[in-house]
Amino acid sequence: MGDKRYSASELMAITTAKEFKDWEVAFVGIGIPLVAGITAKRFHAPNLNIVYESGCIGPQKYRVDFNVGDSSAADGALCLTSEWRVFSDMQCGYYDVGVLGAAQVDKYGNLNTTAILGEQDYQSPKVRLPGSGGGNDIGSNIGRVVVMLRLEPLRFAEKVDYLTTPGFLDGSPDARKKAGLLGSGPVAVVTDKALFRFDPQTHEMYLDTVYPGVDVGEIKALVGWDLKIAPQLKTASEPTEEELAAVRAADPANLIMGGAAARKGLSGLDEYIEITVKNSGK
Structure with missing residues:
Protein backbone atom coordinates (compact mmCIF):
# COMPACT_ATOMS: atom_id res chain seq x y z
CA MET A 1 0.00 0.00 0.00
CA GLY A 2 1.20 3.48 -0.81
CA ASP A 3 0.41 5.26 2.47
CA LYS A 4 2.27 4.13 5.60
CA ARG A 5 -0.12 6.03 7.89
CA TYR A 6 -2.19 2.88 8.23
CA SER A 7 -1.82 -0.89 8.32
CA ALA A 8 -3.41 -3.53 6.12
CA SER A 9 -5.63 -4.55 9.01
CA GLU A 10 -6.88 -1.00 9.48
CA LEU A 11 -7.80 -0.68 5.81
CA MET A 12 -9.52 -4.08 5.92
CA ALA A 13 -11.57 -2.97 8.94
CA ILE A 14 -12.61 0.28 7.25
CA THR A 15 -13.49 -1.54 4.02
CA THR A 16 -15.55 -4.12 5.89
CA ALA A 17 -17.33 -1.40 7.89
CA LYS A 18 -18.76 -0.05 4.64
CA GLU A 19 -20.50 -3.39 4.02
CA PHE A 20 -22.81 -2.83 7.02
CA LYS A 21 -26.07 -0.90 6.60
CA ASP A 22 -28.12 1.04 9.11
CA TRP A 23 -30.80 -0.91 11.01
CA GLU A 24 -29.33 -4.26 10.02
CA VAL A 25 -28.63 -7.14 12.39
CA ALA A 26 -25.01 -8.25 12.03
CA PHE A 27 -23.50 -11.46 13.40
CA VAL A 28 -19.83 -10.69 14.04
CA GLY A 29 -16.91 -12.31 15.79
CA ILE A 30 -14.22 -10.89 18.01
CA GLY A 31 -11.33 -9.16 16.24
CA ILE A 32 -11.29 -7.09 13.07
CA PRO A 33 -14.98 -7.82 12.28
CA LEU A 34 -16.00 -6.24 15.59
CA VAL A 35 -13.74 -3.24 14.94
CA ALA A 36 -15.52 -2.89 11.59
CA GLY A 37 -18.93 -3.03 13.25
CA ILE A 38 -18.00 -0.38 15.82
CA THR A 39 -16.62 1.83 13.04
CA ALA A 40 -19.79 1.42 10.96
CA LYS A 41 -21.96 2.46 13.92
CA ARG A 42 -19.89 5.59 14.39
CA PHE A 43 -20.16 6.79 10.78
CA HIS A 44 -23.06 5.56 8.68
CA ALA A 45 -24.95 2.82 10.55
CA PRO A 46 -25.71 4.12 14.07
CA ASN A 47 -28.63 1.69 14.43
CA LEU A 48 -26.68 -1.41 13.42
CA ASN A 49 -27.42 -4.22 15.87
CA ILE A 50 -24.43 -6.43 16.58
CA VAL A 51 -24.94 -10.02 17.75
CA TYR A 52 -22.32 -12.20 19.46
CA GLU A 53 -22.42 -15.98 19.38
CA SER A 54 -22.39 -16.02 23.19
CA GLY A 55 -25.91 -14.55 23.25
CA CYS A 56 -25.36 -10.78 23.44
CA GLY A 76 -25.67 -1.73 26.90
CA ALA A 77 -27.06 -4.83 25.21
CA LEU A 78 -30.70 -5.00 24.18
CA CYS A 79 -30.87 -8.62 25.25
CA LEU A 80 -28.72 -11.27 26.91
CA THR A 81 -29.67 -14.77 25.89
CA SER A 82 -27.90 -18.03 25.01
CA GLU A 83 -25.72 -19.38 22.24
CA TRP A 84 -28.53 -21.80 21.45
CA ARG A 85 -30.97 -18.90 21.03
CA VAL A 86 -28.86 -16.76 18.69
CA PHE A 87 -27.98 -19.71 16.47
CA SER A 88 -31.63 -20.78 16.39
CA ASP A 89 -32.56 -17.25 15.31
CA MET A 90 -29.88 -17.50 12.63
CA GLN A 91 -31.43 -20.69 11.30
CA CYS A 92 -34.75 -18.82 11.08
CA GLY A 93 -33.15 -16.20 8.82
CA TYR A 94 -33.29 -13.30 11.28
CA TYR A 95 -29.80 -11.89 10.58
CA ASP A 96 -28.94 -9.65 7.67
CA VAL A 97 -25.16 -9.92 7.44
CA GLY A 98 -22.33 -11.99 8.87
CA VAL A 99 -18.54 -11.72 8.70
CA LEU A 100 -16.32 -14.79 8.32
CA GLY A 101 -12.60 -15.43 8.21
CA ALA A 102 -11.18 -18.34 6.24
CA ALA A 103 -7.98 -20.17 5.46
CA GLN A 104 -9.02 -20.66 1.85
CA VAL A 105 -11.66 -19.38 -0.57
CA ASP A 106 -12.43 -20.45 -4.13
CA LYS A 107 -13.85 -18.71 -7.19
CA TYR A 108 -17.44 -19.35 -6.04
CA THR A 113 -11.33 -23.69 7.63
CA THR A 114 -10.79 -27.43 8.08
CA ALA A 115 -7.57 -28.56 6.38
CA ILE A 116 -4.98 -27.42 3.83
CA LEU A 117 -4.09 -30.60 1.98
CA GLY A 118 -1.25 -29.59 -0.35
CA GLU A 119 -0.10 -32.81 -2.00
CA GLN A 120 -1.46 -34.88 0.87
CA ASP A 121 -4.88 -36.22 1.84
CA TYR A 122 -7.41 -35.38 4.52
CA GLN A 123 -6.02 -37.95 6.97
CA SER A 124 -2.56 -36.33 6.94
CA PRO A 125 -2.98 -32.78 5.63
CA LYS A 126 -0.31 -30.13 5.33
CA VAL A 127 -2.17 -28.07 7.95
CA ARG A 128 -5.05 -29.19 10.18
CA LEU A 129 -7.29 -26.20 10.95
CA ARG A 150 -5.16 -12.34 3.24
CA LEU A 151 -4.58 -12.47 -0.50
CA GLU A 152 -2.18 -15.37 -1.17
CA PRO A 153 -2.05 -18.16 -3.80
CA LEU A 154 -2.60 -20.91 -1.25
CA ARG A 155 -5.70 -19.12 0.01
CA PHE A 156 -7.30 -18.14 -3.33
CA ALA A 157 -7.73 -21.55 -4.95
CA GLU A 158 -9.84 -22.48 -7.94
CA LYS A 159 -11.39 -25.11 -5.69
CA VAL A 160 -11.06 -25.31 -1.91
CA ASP A 161 -9.26 -28.32 -0.46
CA TYR A 162 -12.19 -28.93 1.89
CA LEU A 163 -15.64 -27.32 1.75
CA THR A 164 -16.32 -26.16 5.31
CA THR A 165 -18.74 -23.32 4.57
CA PRO A 166 -20.81 -23.07 1.39
CA GLY A 167 -20.56 -20.09 -0.90
CA PHE A 168 -22.21 -20.59 -4.28
CA LEU A 169 -21.11 -24.25 -4.36
CA ASP A 170 -20.56 -25.11 -8.05
CA GLY A 171 -21.74 -21.69 -9.23
CA SER A 172 -24.96 -22.91 -10.86
CA PRO A 173 -27.94 -20.54 -10.50
CA ASP A 174 -29.93 -22.69 -8.06
CA ALA A 175 -27.13 -24.54 -6.29
CA ARG A 176 -27.79 -22.96 -2.89
CA LYS A 177 -31.55 -23.43 -3.19
CA LYS A 178 -31.15 -27.12 -4.09
CA ALA A 179 -28.91 -27.56 -1.05
CA GLY A 180 -31.61 -26.06 1.18
CA LEU A 181 -29.54 -23.04 2.18
CA LEU A 182 -31.45 -20.08 3.56
CA GLY A 183 -28.97 -17.24 3.06
CA SER A 184 -28.16 -15.63 -0.27
CA GLY A 185 -24.41 -16.28 -0.06
CA PRO A 186 -21.23 -14.19 -0.03
CA VAL A 187 -21.28 -10.63 -1.35
CA ALA A 188 -17.71 -9.50 -0.78
CA VAL A 189 -14.21 -10.77 -0.02
CA VAL A 190 -12.11 -8.20 1.81
CA THR A 191 -8.34 -8.70 1.67
CA ASP A 192 -5.17 -6.79 2.47
CA LYS A 193 -4.77 -5.74 -1.19
CA ALA A 194 -8.20 -5.54 -2.80
CA LEU A 195 -11.95 -5.99 -2.54
CA PHE A 196 -13.65 -8.76 -4.55
CA ARG A 197 -17.33 -9.25 -5.36
CA PHE A 198 -19.44 -11.89 -7.13
CA ASP A 199 -21.09 -11.80 -10.52
CA PRO A 200 -24.88 -12.00 -9.99
CA GLN A 201 -25.30 -14.36 -12.96
CA GLY A 213 -0.52 1.45 -4.48
CA VAL A 214 -1.52 -2.09 -5.47
CA ASP A 215 -1.11 -3.29 -9.08
CA VAL A 216 -3.74 -5.43 -10.81
CA GLY A 217 -1.03 -7.75 -12.15
CA GLU A 218 0.17 -8.40 -8.61
CA ILE A 219 -3.36 -9.38 -7.57
CA LYS A 220 -3.93 -11.69 -10.54
CA ALA A 221 -0.64 -13.46 -9.81
CA LEU A 222 -1.87 -14.30 -6.30
CA VAL A 223 -5.18 -15.84 -7.43
CA GLY A 224 -5.37 -19.50 -8.45
CA TRP A 225 -7.69 -19.05 -11.44
CA ASP A 226 -8.16 -16.69 -14.38
CA LEU A 227 -9.53 -13.79 -12.36
CA LYS A 228 -12.08 -11.55 -14.04
CA ILE A 229 -11.79 -7.78 -13.62
CA ALA A 230 -14.72 -5.39 -13.24
CA PRO A 231 -15.25 -3.35 -16.44
CA GLN A 232 -15.01 -0.21 -14.33
CA LEU A 233 -12.37 -1.21 -11.82
CA LYS A 234 -12.31 1.07 -8.79
CA THR A 235 -9.44 2.24 -6.61
CA ALA A 236 -10.21 2.55 -2.91
CA SER A 237 -9.86 5.96 -1.31
CA GLU A 238 -7.18 6.46 1.29
CA PRO A 239 -8.67 6.18 4.79
CA THR A 240 -9.54 9.54 6.32
CA GLU A 241 -8.03 10.67 9.59
CA GLU A 242 -11.49 10.33 11.15
CA GLU A 243 -11.81 6.72 9.99
CA LEU A 244 -8.37 5.81 11.27
CA ALA A 245 -9.12 7.52 14.59
CA ALA A 246 -12.33 5.51 14.94
CA VAL A 247 -10.59 2.20 14.21
CA ARG A 248 -7.82 2.96 16.68
CA ALA A 249 -10.23 4.14 19.36
CA ALA A 250 -12.04 0.80 19.08
CA ASP A 251 -8.79 -0.97 20.03
CA PRO A 252 -6.94 1.58 22.17
CA ALA A 253 -4.39 -0.92 23.48
CA ASN A 254 -3.52 -2.04 19.92
CA LEU A 255 -4.02 -5.66 20.95
CA ILE A 256 -5.95 -6.52 17.77
CA MET A 257 -5.04 -3.89 15.22
CA GLY A 258 -1.56 -2.85 16.25
CA GLY A 259 0.46 -6.03 16.79
CA ALA A 260 3.04 -7.40 14.37
CA ALA A 261 0.47 -9.81 12.96
CA ALA A 262 -2.07 -7.06 12.46
CA ARG A 263 0.42 -4.87 10.60
CA LYS A 264 0.72 -7.68 8.07
CA GLY A 265 -3.05 -8.07 7.88
CA LEU A 266 -3.17 -11.36 9.79
CA SER A 267 -6.05 -12.68 11.83
CA GLY A 268 -5.80 -15.24 14.61
CA LEU A 269 -6.46 -17.96 12.05
CA ASP A 270 -3.67 -16.58 9.85
CA GLU A 271 -1.24 -16.74 12.75
CA TYR A 272 -2.30 -20.30 13.52
CA ILE A 273 -1.60 -21.36 9.94
CA GLU A 274 1.81 -19.67 9.83
CA ILE A 275 2.92 -21.17 13.13
CA THR A 276 1.62 -24.65 12.24
CA VAL A 277 3.35 -24.70 8.86
CA LYS A 278 6.59 -23.43 10.38
CA ASN A 279 6.56 -26.02 13.14
CA SER A 280 5.64 -28.87 10.79
CA GLY A 281 8.62 -28.16 8.55
CA LYS A 282 6.47 -28.89 5.51
Missing part, protein backbone atom coordinates in the same frame (compact mmCIF):
# COMPACT_ATOMS: atom_id res chain seq x y z
CA ILE A 57 -27.77 -8.92 21.15
CA GLY A 58 -27.35 -5.23 20.37
CA PRO A 59 -24.45 -4.27 22.67
CA GLN A 60 -23.38 -0.64 22.45
CA LYS A 61 -19.66 -1.05 21.92
CA TYR A 62 -17.00 1.62 22.03
CA ARG A 63 -14.06 -0.75 22.38
CA VAL A 64 -13.43 -4.32 21.32
CA ASP A 65 -13.79 -7.31 23.57
CA PHE A 66 -11.24 -10.11 23.48
CA ASN A 67 -13.66 -12.97 24.05
CA VAL A 68 -17.37 -13.32 23.32
CA GLY A 69 -17.78 -14.40 26.95
CA ASP A 70 -16.23 -11.23 28.42
CA SER A 71 -18.61 -9.35 30.70
CA SER A 72 -17.94 -6.21 28.65
CA ALA A 73 -19.48 -7.96 25.62
CA ALA A 74 -22.86 -7.18 27.18
CA ASP A 75 -22.33 -3.42 27.53
CA GLY A 109 -16.91 -18.13 -2.49
CA ASN A 110 -16.78 -21.54 -0.82
CA LEU A 111 -14.67 -21.45 2.35
CA ASN A 112 -12.23 -23.87 3.94
CA PRO A 130 -9.87 -25.52 13.70
CA GLY A 131 -12.89 -26.51 11.58
CA SER A 132 -16.28 -24.90 11.15
CA GLY A 133 -17.26 -23.60 14.56
CA GLY A 134 -20.27 -21.49 13.63
CA GLY A 135 -18.95 -20.76 10.14
CA ASN A 136 -21.18 -23.21 8.29
CA ASP A 137 -24.26 -21.90 10.12
CA ILE A 138 -23.38 -18.33 9.14
CA GLY A 139 -22.59 -19.13 5.51
CA SER A 140 -25.71 -21.27 5.15
CA ASN A 141 -28.32 -19.14 6.88
CA ILE A 142 -27.43 -15.45 7.11
CA GLY A 143 -28.77 -13.06 4.47
CA ARG A 144 -25.37 -12.15 3.06
CA VAL A 145 -21.77 -12.88 4.06
CA VAL A 146 -18.61 -10.80 3.99
CA VAL A 147 -15.37 -12.81 3.97
CA MET A 148 -12.04 -11.51 5.30
CA LEU A 149 -8.64 -13.07 4.58
CA THR A 202 -22.29 -16.69 -12.85
CA HIS A 203 -21.59 -16.30 -9.10
CA GLU A 204 -17.88 -16.16 -9.93
CA MET A 205 -15.65 -13.88 -7.89
CA TYR A 206 -14.22 -10.84 -9.68
CA LEU A 207 -11.90 -7.98 -8.78
CA ASP A 208 -13.98 -4.92 -7.90
CA THR A 209 -11.63 -2.51 -6.11
CA VAL A 210 -7.86 -2.28 -5.68
CA TYR A 211 -6.25 -0.57 -2.74
CA PRO A 212 -3.96 2.43 -3.20
Whole structure:
Protein backbone atom coordinates (compact mmCIF):
# COMPACT_ATOMS: atom_id res chain seq x y z
CA MET A 1 0.00 0.00 0.00
CA GLY A 2 1.20 3.48 -0.81
CA ASP A 3 0.41 5.26 2.47
CA LYS A 4 2.27 4.13 5.60
CA ARG A 5 -0.12 6.03 7.89
CA TYR A 6 -2.19 2.88 8.23
CA SER A 7 -1.82 -0.89 8.32
CA ALA A 8 -3.41 -3.53 6.12
CA SER A 9 -5.63 -4.55 9.01
CA GLU A 10 -6.88 -1.00 9.48
CA LEU A 11 -7.80 -0.68 5.81
CA MET A 12 -9.52 -4.08 5.92
CA ALA A 13 -11.57 -2.97 8.94
CA ILE A 14 -12.61 0.28 7.25
CA THR A 15 -13.49 -1.54 4.02
CA THR A 16 -15.55 -4.12 5.89
CA ALA A 17 -17.33 -1.40 7.89
CA LYS A 18 -18.76 -0.05 4.64
CA GLU A 19 -20.50 -3.39 4.02
CA PHE A 20 -22.81 -2.83 7.02
CA LYS A 21 -26.07 -0.90 6.60
CA ASP A 22 -28.12 1.04 9.11
CA TRP A 23 -30.80 -0.91 11.01
CA GLU A 24 -29.33 -4.26 10.02
CA VAL A 25 -28.63 -7.14 12.39
CA ALA A 26 -25.01 -8.25 12.03
CA PHE A 27 -23.50 -11.46 13.40
CA VAL A 28 -19.83 -10.69 14.04
CA GLY A 29 -16.91 -12.31 15.79
CA ILE A 30 -14.22 -10.89 18.01
CA GLY A 31 -11.33 -9.16 16.24
CA ILE A 32 -11.29 -7.09 13.07
CA PRO A 33 -14.98 -7.82 12.28
CA LEU A 34 -16.00 -6.24 15.59
CA VAL A 35 -13.74 -3.24 14.94
CA ALA A 36 -15.52 -2.89 11.59
CA GLY A 37 -18.93 -3.03 13.25
CA ILE A 38 -18.00 -0.38 15.82
CA THR A 39 -16.62 1.83 13.04
CA ALA A 40 -19.79 1.42 10.96
CA LYS A 41 -21.96 2.46 13.92
CA ARG A 42 -19.89 5.59 14.39
CA PHE A 43 -20.16 6.79 10.78
CA HIS A 44 -23.06 5.56 8.68
CA ALA A 45 -24.95 2.82 10.55
CA PRO A 46 -25.71 4.12 14.07
CA ASN A 47 -28.63 1.69 14.43
CA LEU A 48 -26.68 -1.41 13.42
CA ASN A 49 -27.42 -4.22 15.87
CA ILE A 50 -24.43 -6.43 16.58
CA VAL A 51 -24.94 -10.02 17.75
CA TYR A 52 -22.32 -12.20 19.46
CA GLU A 53 -22.42 -15.98 19.38
CA SER A 54 -22.39 -16.02 23.19
CA GLY A 55 -25.91 -14.55 23.25
CA CYS A 56 -25.36 -10.78 23.44
CA ILE A 57 -27.77 -8.92 21.15
CA GLY A 58 -27.35 -5.23 20.37
CA PRO A 59 -24.45 -4.27 22.67
CA GLN A 60 -23.38 -0.64 22.45
CA LYS A 61 -19.66 -1.05 21.92
CA TYR A 62 -17.00 1.62 22.03
CA ARG A 63 -14.06 -0.75 22.38
CA VAL A 64 -13.43 -4.32 21.32
CA ASP A 65 -13.79 -7.31 23.57
CA PHE A 66 -11.24 -10.11 23.48
CA ASN A 67 -13.66 -12.97 24.05
CA VAL A 68 -17.37 -13.32 23.32
CA GLY A 69 -17.78 -14.40 26.95
CA ASP A 70 -16.23 -11.23 28.42
CA SER A 71 -18.61 -9.35 30.70
CA SER A 72 -17.94 -6.21 28.65
CA ALA A 73 -19.48 -7.96 25.62
CA ALA A 74 -22.86 -7.18 27.18
CA ASP A 75 -22.33 -3.42 27.53
CA GLY A 76 -25.67 -1.73 26.90
CA ALA A 77 -27.06 -4.83 25.21
CA LEU A 78 -30.70 -5.00 24.18
CA CYS A 79 -30.87 -8.62 25.25
CA LEU A 80 -28.72 -11.27 26.91
CA THR A 81 -29.67 -14.77 25.89
CA SER A 82 -27.90 -18.03 25.01
CA GLU A 83 -25.72 -19.38 22.24
CA TRP A 84 -28.53 -21.80 21.45
CA ARG A 85 -30.97 -18.90 21.03
CA VAL A 86 -28.86 -16.76 18.69
CA PHE A 87 -27.98 -19.71 16.47
CA SER A 88 -31.63 -20.78 16.39
CA ASP A 89 -32.56 -17.25 15.31
CA MET A 90 -29.88 -17.50 12.63
CA GLN A 91 -31.43 -20.69 11.30
CA CYS A 92 -34.75 -18.82 11.08
CA GLY A 93 -33.15 -16.20 8.82
CA TYR A 94 -33.29 -13.30 11.28
CA TYR A 95 -29.80 -11.89 10.58
CA ASP A 96 -28.94 -9.65 7.67
CA VAL A 97 -25.16 -9.92 7.44
CA GLY A 98 -22.33 -11.99 8.87
CA VAL A 99 -18.54 -11.72 8.70
CA LEU A 100 -16.32 -14.79 8.32
CA GLY A 101 -12.60 -15.43 8.21
CA ALA A 102 -11.18 -18.34 6.24
CA ALA A 103 -7.98 -20.17 5.46
CA GLN A 104 -9.02 -20.66 1.85
CA VAL A 105 -11.66 -19.38 -0.57
CA ASP A 106 -12.43 -20.45 -4.13
CA LYS A 107 -13.85 -18.71 -7.19
CA TYR A 108 -17.44 -19.35 -6.04
CA GLY A 109 -16.91 -18.13 -2.49
CA ASN A 110 -16.78 -21.54 -0.82
CA LEU A 111 -14.67 -21.45 2.35
CA ASN A 112 -12.23 -23.87 3.94
CA THR A 113 -11.33 -23.69 7.63
CA THR A 114 -10.79 -27.43 8.08
CA ALA A 115 -7.57 -28.56 6.38
CA ILE A 116 -4.98 -27.42 3.83
CA LEU A 117 -4.09 -30.60 1.98
CA GLY A 118 -1.25 -29.59 -0.35
CA GLU A 119 -0.10 -32.81 -2.00
CA GLN A 120 -1.46 -34.88 0.87
CA ASP A 121 -4.88 -36.22 1.84
CA TYR A 122 -7.41 -35.38 4.52
CA GLN A 123 -6.02 -37.95 6.97
CA SER A 124 -2.56 -36.33 6.94
CA PRO A 125 -2.98 -32.78 5.63
CA LYS A 126 -0.31 -30.13 5.33
CA VAL A 127 -2.17 -28.07 7.95
CA ARG A 128 -5.05 -29.19 10.18
CA LEU A 129 -7.29 -26.20 10.95
CA PRO A 130 -9.87 -25.52 13.70
CA GLY A 131 -12.89 -26.51 11.58
CA SER A 132 -16.28 -24.90 11.15
CA GLY A 133 -17.26 -23.60 14.56
CA GLY A 134 -20.27 -21.49 13.63
CA GLY A 135 -18.95 -20.76 10.14
CA ASN A 136 -21.18 -23.21 8.29
CA ASP A 137 -24.26 -21.90 10.12
CA ILE A 138 -23.38 -18.33 9.14
CA GLY A 139 -22.59 -19.13 5.51
CA SER A 140 -25.71 -21.27 5.15
CA ASN A 141 -28.32 -19.14 6.88
CA ILE A 142 -27.43 -15.45 7.11
CA GLY A 143 -28.77 -13.06 4.47
CA ARG A 144 -25.37 -12.15 3.06
CA VAL A 145 -21.77 -12.88 4.06
CA VAL A 146 -18.61 -10.80 3.99
CA VAL A 147 -15.37 -12.81 3.97
CA MET A 148 -12.04 -11.51 5.30
CA LEU A 149 -8.64 -13.07 4.58
CA ARG A 150 -5.16 -12.34 3.24
CA LEU A 151 -4.58 -12.47 -0.50
CA GLU A 152 -2.18 -15.37 -1.17
CA PRO A 153 -2.05 -18.16 -3.80
CA LEU A 154 -2.60 -20.91 -1.25
CA ARG A 155 -5.70 -19.12 0.01
CA PHE A 156 -7.30 -18.14 -3.33
CA ALA A 157 -7.73 -21.55 -4.95
CA GLU A 158 -9.84 -22.48 -7.94
CA LYS A 159 -11.39 -25.11 -5.69
CA VAL A 160 -11.06 -25.31 -1.91
CA ASP A 161 -9.26 -28.32 -0.46
CA TYR A 162 -12.19 -28.93 1.89
CA LEU A 163 -15.64 -27.32 1.75
CA THR A 164 -16.32 -26.16 5.31
CA THR A 165 -18.74 -23.32 4.57
CA PRO A 166 -20.81 -23.07 1.39
CA GLY A 167 -20.56 -20.09 -0.90
CA PHE A 168 -22.21 -20.59 -4.28
CA LEU A 169 -21.11 -24.25 -4.36
CA ASP A 170 -20.56 -25.11 -8.05
CA GLY A 171 -21.74 -21.69 -9.23
CA SER A 172 -24.96 -22.91 -10.86
CA PRO A 173 -27.94 -20.54 -10.50
CA ASP A 174 -29.93 -22.69 -8.06
CA ALA A 175 -27.13 -24.54 -6.29
CA ARG A 176 -27.79 -22.96 -2.89
CA LYS A 177 -31.55 -23.43 -3.19
CA LYS A 178 -31.15 -27.12 -4.09
CA ALA A 179 -28.91 -27.56 -1.05
CA GLY A 180 -31.61 -26.06 1.18
CA LEU A 181 -29.54 -23.04 2.18
CA LEU A 182 -31.45 -20.08 3.56
CA GLY A 183 -28.97 -17.24 3.06
CA SER A 184 -28.16 -15.63 -0.27
CA GLY A 185 -24.41 -16.28 -0.06
CA PRO A 186 -21.23 -14.19 -0.03
CA VAL A 187 -21.28 -10.63 -1.35
CA ALA A 188 -17.71 -9.50 -0.78
CA VAL A 189 -14.21 -10.77 -0.02
CA VAL A 190 -12.11 -8.20 1.81
CA THR A 191 -8.34 -8.70 1.67
CA ASP A 192 -5.17 -6.79 2.47
CA LYS A 193 -4.77 -5.74 -1.19
CA ALA A 194 -8.20 -5.54 -2.80
CA LEU A 195 -11.95 -5.99 -2.54
CA PHE A 196 -13.65 -8.76 -4.55
CA ARG A 197 -17.33 -9.25 -5.36
CA PHE A 198 -19.44 -11.89 -7.13
CA ASP A 199 -21.09 -11.80 -10.52
CA PRO A 200 -24.88 -12.00 -9.99
CA GLN A 201 -25.30 -14.36 -12.96
CA THR A 202 -22.29 -16.69 -12.85
CA HIS A 203 -21.59 -16.30 -9.10
CA GLU A 204 -17.88 -16.16 -9.93
CA MET A 205 -15.65 -13.88 -7.89
CA TYR A 206 -14.22 -10.84 -9.68
CA LEU A 207 -11.90 -7.98 -8.78
CA ASP A 208 -13.98 -4.92 -7.90
CA THR A 209 -11.63 -2.51 -6.11
CA VAL A 210 -7.86 -2.28 -5.68
CA TYR A 211 -6.25 -0.57 -2.74
CA PRO A 212 -3.96 2.43 -3.20
CA GLY A 213 -0.52 1.45 -4.48
CA VAL A 214 -1.52 -2.09 -5.47
CA ASP A 215 -1.11 -3.29 -9.08
CA VAL A 216 -3.74 -5.43 -10.81
CA GLY A 217 -1.03 -7.75 -12.15
CA GLU A 218 0.17 -8.40 -8.61
CA ILE A 219 -3.36 -9.38 -7.57
CA LYS A 220 -3.93 -11.69 -10.54
CA ALA A 221 -0.64 -13.46 -9.81
CA LEU A 222 -1.87 -14.30 -6.30
CA VAL A 223 -5.18 -15.84 -7.43
CA GLY A 224 -5.37 -19.50 -8.45
CA TRP A 225 -7.69 -19.05 -11.44
CA ASP A 226 -8.16 -16.69 -14.38
CA LEU A 227 -9.53 -13.79 -12.36
CA LYS A 228 -12.08 -11.55 -14.04
CA ILE A 229 -11.79 -7.78 -13.62
CA ALA A 230 -14.72 -5.39 -13.24
CA PRO A 231 -15.25 -3.35 -16.44
CA GLN A 232 -15.01 -0.21 -14.33
CA LEU A 233 -12.37 -1.21 -11.82
CA LYS A 234 -12.31 1.07 -8.79
CA THR A 235 -9.44 2.24 -6.61
CA ALA A 236 -10.21 2.55 -2.91
CA SER A 237 -9.86 5.96 -1.31
CA GLU A 238 -7.18 6.46 1.29
CA PRO A 239 -8.67 6.18 4.79
CA THR A 240 -9.54 9.54 6.32
CA GLU A 241 -8.03 10.67 9.59
CA GLU A 242 -11.49 10.33 11.15
CA GLU A 243 -11.81 6.72 9.99
CA LEU A 244 -8.37 5.81 11.27
CA ALA A 245 -9.12 7.52 14.59
CA ALA A 246 -12.33 5.51 14.94
CA VAL A 247 -10.59 2.20 14.21
CA ARG A 248 -7.82 2.96 16.68
CA ALA A 249 -10.23 4.14 19.36
CA ALA A 250 -12.04 0.80 19.08
CA ASP A 251 -8.79 -0.97 20.03
CA PRO A 252 -6.94 1.58 22.17
CA ALA A 253 -4.39 -0.92 23.48
CA ASN A 254 -3.52 -2.04 19.92
CA LEU A 255 -4.02 -5.66 20.95
CA ILE A 256 -5.95 -6.52 17.77
CA MET A 257 -5.04 -3.89 15.22
CA GLY A 258 -1.56 -2.85 16.25
CA GLY A 259 0.46 -6.03 16.79
CA ALA A 260 3.04 -7.40 14.37
CA ALA A 261 0.47 -9.81 12.96
CA ALA A 262 -2.07 -7.06 12.46
CA ARG A 263 0.42 -4.87 10.60
CA LYS A 264 0.72 -7.68 8.07
CA GLY A 265 -3.05 -8.07 7.88
CA LEU A 266 -3.17 -11.36 9.79
CA SER A 267 -6.05 -12.68 11.83
CA GLY A 268 -5.80 -15.24 14.61
CA LEU A 269 -6.46 -17.96 12.05
CA ASP A 270 -3.67 -16.58 9.85
CA GLU A 271 -1.24 -16.74 12.75
CA TYR A 272 -2.30 -20.30 13.52
CA ILE A 273 -1.60 -21.36 9.94
CA GLU A 274 1.81 -19.67 9.83
CA ILE A 275 2.92 -21.17 13.13
CA THR A 276 1.62 -24.65 12.24
CA VAL A 277 3.35 -24.70 8.86
CA LYS A 278 6.59 -23.43 10.38
CA ASN A 279 6.56 -26.02 13.14
CA SER A 280 5.64 -28.87 10.79
CA GLY A 281 8.62 -28.16 8.55
CA LYS A 282 6.47 -28.89 5.51
